[in-house]
Amino acid sequence: MAKSYKTGTVTGVNGNLVTVEFDSQVIQNEVAYVLVGEMRLKSEVIRVRDTVADLQVFENTGGVKIGFPVEFTGELLSVQLGPGLLTMVYDGLQNPLPELAEQSGFFLQRGLYCEPLDSDRKWEFTPAATAGDELSAGDTIGTVPESMFEHRIMLPFSWTGKWQVAEIANKGEMTIRDPVAKVRRDNEEREVTMVQSWPVRVPIETYQEKLLPSEPLVTQQRIVDTFFPIAKGGSFCTPGPFGAGKTVLQHAISQYSQVDVVVVAACGERAGEVVEILREYPELKDPRTGRHLIDRTIIICNTSSMPVAAREASIYTSVTLAEYYRQMGLNVLLLADSTSRWAQALREMSGRLEEIPGEEAFPAYLESLIAGFYERAGLVRLFDGSTGSVTIGGAVSPAGGNFEEPVTQATLKVVGCFLGLSRDRANARRFPSIHPLESWSKYPPIVDPGQVEKVRRMLRRGNEISQMMKVVGEEGTPTADFVVYLKGEMLDAVYLQQNTFDQVDAATSDERQRHCFAKVMQAMDAEFEFKDKSEARKFFNQLRQVFIDWNYAAPDSDEFAEIEKKIDEMLNGQNQ
Amino acid sequence: MKKVYHRIIQISGNVISVDAEDVAYNTLAEVTTGDQVSLAQVIRLDRQRVYLQVFAGSRGISTDSQVRFLGKPMQVSASEDILGRIFTGSGAPRDKGPRLQDQMIDIGGMSVNPSRRIIPRNMIRTGLPMIDVFNSLVESQKLPIFSSAGEPYNQLLARIAMQAEVDVIMIGGMGLKNDDYLFFRNILEEKGALTRSVMFIHTASDPVVECLLVPDMTLAVAENYATNGKRVLVLLTDMTSFCDALKEIAITMEQIPSNRGYPGDLYSQLAARYEKAVDFEGAGSITILAVTTMPGDDVTHPVPDNTGYITEGQYYLTNGRIDPFGSLSRLKQLVNADTRDDHRAVMDNMIRLYADYRESQEKRSMGFRMSDWDHKLLKYGEKFEATMMDLSVNIPLEEALDQGWSLLAECFEASEVGLKSELIKKFWPKPEDAGQKTGKAQEEEAE
Ligand SMILES: Nc1ncnc2c1ncn2[C@@H]1O[C@H](COP(=O)(O)OP(=O)(O)O)[C@@H](O)[C@H]1O
């Protein structure tokens, strides 16, 4: 390459922190390469003091010596945006993992990087602008079909001012390297291709305005949609101790949510869990589009044993890709598992930089970084009047399962919905283990909020009674109270709990939720007469069984209708 | 000839520093004091200053000890002669065999590319019903035994290792008592398994830095076998000692601790080791069974807590038994669908009933009236503990399932256990099989 680089030399190595003396100037967060013989180790400037820059190296630094040369690129850590991102599996720096495997086999290899997008693949370009049009950043120049929608080729978000289209390509097949247009501003002429690059740490703000998220994002998880809903453009978090079901819940949400694009960020957790997505999503059908799930999915995979600095970057890589598809007027869902691992990566770096630590040695700026990340969620009105959204859901892995820790607390301050997973519910195999009394959401549910409030009051009362019963025993509890307790237990078993591993029960459409919720409410509202507790228990056990069978019945099946009739009979029979 | 440096500038904890040139990060040096030689590793470079972590500890090192840089990172021999051998954490022979110097490979190698991983699919049979029936162990799983001090965790590890059908057994001992080390060695010898085993042993009296090396040495050799088509079982005991070694060194390096003195990268350090568990498509596999003793019997302690976030489940060892609550094999559903068609149902129902038993037990201890149902549960629970939970039992999965059915039939009516009717039809023992006992038990219950 004929490019001339600014250079520096290594003066210190401490883990993945390399200190470099430079000759001219450097930019905060610019990418640099530490040269180890033939190998180039990618790194990022994270602190500058006088003529010394601190780099976080995205690789193992073994073998680096004092005096080794460093090249500064002058470019911020960025991702490539263009058609072909969907279905891809990237590491935290947007290297396609299958491609890396082709070059280096079973193991990742230091200093090996690949192009994020396939530059040979042909795309059918259809122009949307014409010569003479005046465009600004983010305006559509043309489109190419990608998966189930038209991928907009946009004037790069970083090009400020008005640009006049001088030339535009005709409809036809081309690669991402071919120019699709030439645009002009004053005396400057630039070529536009299908790819642009964008610095990951900077939010894309090429839109008219941010709107208040209000439309439900249907996840088809009953306890979420009915009780603790998520909104398109909103944010939520799922803190929980290990084994509580964070990952299973995120997988279910990624699979069944009614959105256009899902970005899965496997951030510092088990590689094995990503493999399940990698192997299964290409097989699984998305009933909404009839295509495979993988066709709407991008996977960013920087699992726990991969370099920790790249783990930190992976969160930003993910959210930038999500924002990019939002710019096309799509609803994008980003799921990050787990944001605590990202925070720990920050903590590791902060420790090496010898910064003054905050609580549990996390850096003092942790809270503002977490806020900044979730702020990148949002529903926006684009310049062409259409809307797009990025919804962010972050798993949180609190130390010791205790929510009073910095990452959980900082996250709770900024998200719109809190799905707290409980150890007790997981142990009792009540999945998803979202705690019905402690969780909350600021977004509107898919059913009447008054009803939801009523149910929560009932559950709270049922819980009090059950605590009481542990002291006074069943025999010391009035039958009326006992019935309230049984009702709560039944609602929990037949509505809050949902079997992810059952084909039918795994996903409940919003329509079906409204229908079933009404029926469950009928049972909740009914006044029952029982001669004693054992009669009451027997009745509710039976009713519960029928409701559970109903959950397993395919929608619109005869079975579904029959069971519904049976429920009606049971309710009417008891409730004359 | 490599240059030798004579002036040690600082000695603190296990870390010494010298001023030297042309030294590569993470490589080794030899530190010589009189006729004592120890390996050391470069852990920090700051201009000309080189910080070295001395494997044998800094005791006895003097300001004029000699430091000679070797220019290569820590390595271990991957020679065929390694089978049957026992080494220290730094790879020196602990048995009477020769030092191995050929086919040296780097330890702590790069991680497996996630896109090359496959979904685990083979069950490892252990002969223990609490594992095989309720929380199946799967080839390539990483799973710790969470244990209180004093529990027979090493016996359990050895038991599983002897039972498992694997090609190579690797044992990494950290902070082991000498007795435990001898226990492992003797049992391998007794069962004729020593010739397919390799041990890297750090005992409680060895230098703490060597403790840190044990997992990497063990796993590097394991990885070498696995990529060559061998199925390897790695036993790591006790990972809490490894974590404590990390803590000790972090503190001497004046790192800011994150939680109860442990360094902020504890999670990443543990993950780097545990994530070596893998099933290679077209080659072998690495399964990791570890021991994590829980300080103060507290799972929220940083060591078990971070471990639980990384591993694919855990077995809780309490009162000499694997506790069904809290124990979890996250991979079991990948293998227990194709064992026998009653496996999952028996697993779920027996545990559910056992949970009900615990509740009845609690009620009884509070002096509440026991119903007929409570009596049945109490009987069931006691029998369950005596048969299924006993760690000395050694039976194949199928037999364990059969035993489960007869246990259910001894204690309950078929309609009471909440199993699907078609399974009841197929598996519920006929009265003549279950013997007289059942009938009698039922009479008593009816009373
Ligand atoms: N919805 C669910 N239905 C049934 N089992 C579940 C469910 N969620 C979690 N589990 C069980 O709990 C285990 C741990 O869940 P996981 O999501 O991996 O926990 P976490 O990510 O919180 O550590 C799973 O392997 C599975 O056995």
Ligand SMILES: [Mg+2]
């Ligand atoms: Mg998880």
